[in-house]
Amino acid sequence: MQSPDDISYLDPKTVDDPYPFYAALREHAPVYRVPGTEVYLVSKRALIEDALEREQDFSANLTGVLMTGAAGELQLFDLSSFGGTVDAIANADEPSHAVHRKLVLPYVTPTAIAALEETFREWTIELIDPLLRDGGGDWVARVANPLPTRAMARMIGLPMKDVDRLVDWAMTGTEILAGTTTPDRMTHVVTKAAAMAEYLATHLALSAGSANAEPSRDVLGAMVQGIAEGLISENDAVSILVVLVGAGGESTSSLTGNAVRLLAEREDLQHALRTAPTLVPDFIEEVLRLESPFRGHYRHVNRETTLGNVDLPKNSRILLLWAAANRAPETYEDPDAVDLCRPGLRDHLAFGRGMHFCVGARLARLEARVILEELLARTRAFTLDPESPPEYVSSIFVRRHRTLRLIAQTP
Secondary structure, eight states: OOOGGGOOOTSHHHOOHHHHHHHHHHHHHHEEEOOSSSEEOOOOOHHHHHHHTTTEEEOOBBOOOEEEETSSSSEEEEGGGGTTOOGGGGGGTTTTHHHHHHGGGGGHHHHHHHHHHHHHHHHHHHHHHHHHHTTTHEEEIITTTTHHHHHHHHHHHOOGGGGHHHHHHHHGGGGGSSOOHHHHHHHHHHHHHHHHHHHHHHHHHHHHHHHTOOOOOSHHHHHHHHHTTTTOOHHHHHHHHHHHHHHHHHHHHHHHHHHHHHHHOOOHHHHHHOOOGGGGHHHHHHHHHOSSSSEEEEEESSSSSTTEEEEEEEEEEEEEEEHHTTOOOTTSSSSTOOOOOOOTTSSSSSOOOGGGOOHHHHHHHHHHHHHHHHHTTOOSEEEEEEOOOOOSSSSSBBBOOEOOEEEEEOO
């Protein structure tokens, strides 16, 4: 097996298919320093879980990310140069994290998510049927991107007429973490992120300014209530909303895109799920493990410490590679295969682990299940368009298709 030093992290082939690189990391350097930086890639599950348990050593605050320098090299982009760190909900430490999470949790309980299913199924049919009438098309643009953003807008309390703008903001925003983003592009992306924050701040103010009205029963209302009770600041509230819009759209677009691609490549899997639709949730768990929507998340090293016998300097960063741990042969038998009978199907790291487990995981699973159920029920078969192969976005952070063109046959 190659050493990770023999594989370029930024090679487009590695970006599109990172799994050989992850295998080299696990085998040779499970805590690997990215050359020329003080960013360390952590690829083994035990080490990831160790880091997650040591919040005093490893902060969830997003203080810097990898980007591509002018000469094509990886370097650190210091977020403080654009207004400071990101420390809302998923990127917050205690005690702030618990406060942020508590404000959002009422809107992602089993009861709250179940109440969304009928509406989400109607939206799914509304978007899938025209695609099928056309005999296929780009699954990403027509279904995978707009549907989860609609769901997130509904949960937050944002106007449905703004979904297209929210999709653009959400998908552009994650370029901050892509690693392939250049300095010029980073300036553009950060500017767009600021526009989204301004938009969300405006809607927060509108919600707060509703005279003689109870707080709305959505996340905006929860933010207003949190501010009124002194639990969070207005800046905190906007940061939480930014994270929810970005992560909510990105994660489910990635999940459903990868699920549909796998099915389009495997007639036998389509047949199995059409024959037994109750297997769809199990298939979703395998997709999450095999093609984790977020490949990893950063932690800031608070003080000089070690991880896996590797010395980590204070103010360095680690990138916890969920996607690498999710294909480890020491954890999963035949890890690169789809196995709907795999023991412990939910025992993966695609949604993180511990107190930072993704607050929207239940919503993402519902969305994916409904989308796949409707697509399978409304088709006899679907395949990839041989004239337009699937393309991934260029990112070391997310596993999302840029395009995924299908050819569909209806009953």
